[in-house]
Amino acid sequence: MSLLAQKNPEATAGAHTDSAAAFVPDQSRAERKTSYAVADFPVPGGREEEWRFTPVDRLGGLFSEEGSTEGAVTVETDAPEGVELLELAMDDERVGTAYRPADRAAVTAYAGTERALLVGIPAEAELDAPVFVRVNGVAGRDNAHLVVDAGRHSKATVILEHRGTGEHTAGVEIRVGDGADLTFVTVQEWDDDALHVAQNDALIGRDGKLRHIVVTLGGELVRISTNARYSGPGGSFEGLGVYFADAGQHQEHRLFVDHEAPHCHSNVEYKGALQGETAHTVWVGDVLIRASAEGTDTYELNRNLILDDGARADSIPNLEIETGEIVGAGHASATGRFDDEQLFYLQARGIPEDIARRLVVRGFFASVVARIGVPEVSERLMAAIDTELGGTAAQETATEAAL
Amino acid sequence: MSTLEIRNLQVTVETETGTKEILRGVDLTVKSGETHAIMGPNGSGKSTLAYSIAGHPKYTVTGGTVTLDGEDVLAMKVDERARAGLFLAMQYPVEVPGVTVSNFLRTAKTAIDGEAPKLRTWVKDMKSAMGELRMDPAFAERNVNEGFSGGEKKRHEILQMELLRPKVAILDETDSGLDVDALRVVSEGVNRVKDNTDVGVLLITHYTRILRYIKPDFVHVFVDGKIVEEGGSELADRLEAEGYDRYVGASA
Ligand SMILES: Nc1ncnc2c1ncn2[C@@H]1O[C@H](COP(=O)(O)OP(=O)(O)O)[C@@H](O)[C@H]1O
Numbered sequence: 234m235s236l237l238a239q240k241n242p243e244a245t246a247g248a249h250t251d252s253a254a255a256f257v258p259d260q261s262r263a264e265r266k267t268s269y270a271v272a273d274f275p276v277p278g279g280r281e282e283e284w285r286f287t288p289v290d291r292l293g294g295l296f297s298e299e300g301s302t303e304g305a306v307t308v309e310t311d312a313p314e315g316v317e318l319l320e321l322a323m324d325d326e327r328v329g330t331a332y333r334p335a336d337r338a339a340v341t342a343y344a345g346t347e348r349a350l351l352v353g354i355p356a357e358a359e360l361d362a363p364v365f366v367r368v369n370g371v372a373g374r375d376n377a378h379l380v381v382d383a384g385r386h387s388k389a390t391v392i393l394e395h396r397g398t399g400e401h402t403a404g405v406e407i408r409v410g411d412g413a414d415l416t417f418v419t420v421q422e423w424d425d426d427a428l429h430v431a432q433n434d435a436l437i438g439r440d441g442k443l444r445h446i447v448v449t450l451g452g453e454l455v456r457i458s459t460n461a462r463y464s465g466p467g468g469s470f471e472g473l474g475v476y477f478a479d480a481g482q483h484q485e486h487r488l489f490v491d492h493e494a495p496h497c498h499s500n501v502e503y504k505g506a507l508q509g510e511t512a513h514t515v516w517v518g519d520v521l522i523r524a525s526a527e528g529t530d531t532y533e534l535n536r537n538l539i540l541d542d543g544a545r546a547d548s549i550p551n552l553e554i555e556t557g558e559i560v561g562a563g564h565a566s567a568t569g570r571f572d573d574e575q576l577f578y579l580q581a582r583g584i585p586e587d588i589a590r591r592l593v594v595r596g597f598f599a600s601v602v603a604r605i606g607v608p609e610v611s612e613r614l615m616a617a618i619d620t621e622l623g624g625t626a627a628q629e630t631a632t633e634a635a636l
Numbered sequence: 637m638s639t640l641e642i643r644n645l646q647v648t649v650e651t652e653t654g655t656k657e658i659l660r661g662v663d664l665t666v667k668s669g670e671t672h673a674i675m676g677p678n679g680s681g682k683s684t685l686a687y688s689i690a691g692h693p694k695y696t697v698t699g700g701t702v703t704l705d706g707e708d709v710l711a712m713k714v715d716e717r718a719r720a721g722l723f724l725a726m727q728y729p730v731e732v733p734g735v736t737v738s739n740f741l742r743t744a745k746t747a748i749d750g751e752a753p754k755l756r757t758w759v760k761d762m763k764s765a766m767g768e769l770r771m772d773p774a775f776a777e778r779n780v781n782e783g784f785s786g787g788e789k790k791r792h793e794i795l796q797m798e799l800l801r802p803k804v805a806i807l808d809e810t811d812s813g814l815d816v817d818a819l820r821v822v823s824e825g826v827n828r829v830k831d832n833t834d835v836g837v838l839l840i841t842h843y844t845r846i847l848r849y850i851k852p853d854f855v856h857v858f859v860d861g862k863i864v865e866e867g868g869s870e871l872a873d874r875l876e877a878e879g880y881d882r883y884v885g886a887s888a
């Protein structure tokens with residue numbers, strides 16, 4: 234039986250705010266399959282619940298069980314002293330402890346990967362600079378698996394960057410030790426023709442804290458599924474996302490926060506802008522509060538800003554609650570068109586149209602960008618958004634930043 | 637010395653039931669240093685006049701001219717009109733989420749002046765103008781009009797007028813919804829700009845109350861899309877006593 238409790242901090246229930254649209258699906262998220270066996274996941278035809286928004290016809294290659302093309306990627310790492318960087322065989326005991334493939338692309342990724350990359354943060358280490366893993370796609374198919382292991386009471390930021398081209402399927406496995414504080418960022422700045430399907434699984438220890446940040450700007454088709462679980466009480470998951478889709482791009486972000494341990498916290502905020510007639514974004518936010526997860530506090534939010542007619546944003550929050558003993562559970566989802574009245578107001582103060590548009594779009598993203606709190610990421614992100622909007626914004630940007 | 641000249645202005649708007657004629661030939665001249673009050677009943681087209689001068693895309697000019705110092709205002713884009721020296725304090729200021737007041741004001745000032753203001757004097761000017769309008773300094777870091785009370789929105793409009801220093805300012809019902817204290821603060825702000833800059837003011841209002849604080853040189857009665865009577869400030873006193881009934885009856 235599901236009990237549905239909601240708090241709704243979004244007081245602005247405007248015309249296109251649809252805060253109550255969460256639905257309880259026929260099948261509970263708890264029953265969704267995970268497996269390491271490729272045969273357990275038939276090739277999707279596009280009607281399956283987890284694939285119904287995705288143009289699966291473009292993913293035929295990634296659904297096939299295949300190894301990586303020779304030289305498909307180059308990977309560079311850059312880490313402060315003390316960080317462990319290792320290549321591990323897939324049967325190493327440190328691989329797969331917090332990861333289970335949950336769909337066809339994830340299972341072919343796992344099966345097709347020969348060696349995983351491990352980023353290990355020693356217990357109690359506090360890094361003074363981020364760890365960078367820079368993936369550059371050269372050509373062809375690549376399967377990859379990254380393990381980020383944040384030791385007990387460590388504090389670190391790990392940034393995974395994707396550029397270039399090719400077809401990529403990948404698993405990311407994040408272990409947050411007891412009391413650890415990890416910020417993990419995955420940035421998708423692919424070329425226009427890249428395909429990228431990734432599954433990020435996080436296992437958060439007792440009183441551990443994960444800030445998981447997804448920035449998707451490039452690629453022809455990018456689909457990132459993020460699954461967070463807690464291995465003890467007091468854990469916290471903050472899932473932040475920013476995406477900007479242009480004509481012809483499909484960007485899909487799926488989250489599943491599985492609350493089983495008591496007194497854990499989760500907060501998800503994803504914001505996206507769509508530009509160009511055929512831009513398509515999908516956001517699916519599933520939260521499951523199991524009967525044992527007393528004292529859970531969760532909130533998720535997705536907002537989309539449509540800059541051009543014809544762009545399409547799907548947004549599906551989904552909350553399943555199996556105990557009434559919770560602190561709070563809520564969600565909000567809204568998709569709105571660019572507001573011409575805002576543009577008029579700014580222009581009526583002398584601000585030229587292109588700068589006014591940029592201000593409005595930057596303003597739309599401001600709340601989530603402020604929460605990212607990693608200057609290396611937020612500055613580049615704002616510059617990238619300016620570029621997406623067309624124009625060399627350096628000058629105004631500098632003035633705006635000055636105050 | 638600047639002159640805003642409106643000649644035989646005719647404006648329509650598209651509604652669900654078709655094209656609606658709102659302004660039916662407005663003639664008005666506002667010069668630097670002058671204060672004109674436009675008074676009229678609700679729905680008579682006062683905001684339409686203000687928006688049409690500012691260039692709001694919803695309104696279609698079907699006839700007449702608007703010039704500022706001989707320049708064709710109607711041929712300019714919205715932002716060009718502002719940079720030419722026109723300012724509209726809106727009846728319903730718009731919220732712009734995620735854009736702070738300080739960022740907004742500085743971007744606007746930079747656009748109007750054609751160069752970024754000197755940081756030190758700018759911060760000082762902004763602080764003192766906010767102080768005089770009894771605005772908490774914390775306002776600068778709030779998002780434009782987001783969660784502002786009615787009175788705060790109107791102060792923020794006048795703050796912009798003070799900082800942007802237009803040649804001609806149109807104030808659309810800046811007084812409505814204000815309590816007496818706020819009305820006084822806002823009026824003092826307008827009077828400061830008048831004293832310091834010789835701005836021409838077009839004060840649109842439904843009530844005579846604000847005219848006790850901001851003295852008009854001319855009063856125009858606006859009914860059914862046009863000016864039906866003009867006079868000095870004594871006309872306002874008469875409207876106060878008699879209301880608009882006389883004009884509304886006559887035009888119907
Ligand atoms: N954007 C619009 N769409 C439809 N009707 C409008 C619009 N703007 C104004 N009107 C109509 O035009 C008339 C004048 O409106 P307005 O200029 O706001 O009057 P005032 O400011 O004097 O109260 C009203 O009947 C109003 O309903």
Ligand SMILES: [Mg+2]
Nearest residue numbers: 682683727809
């Ligand atoms: Mg009005």
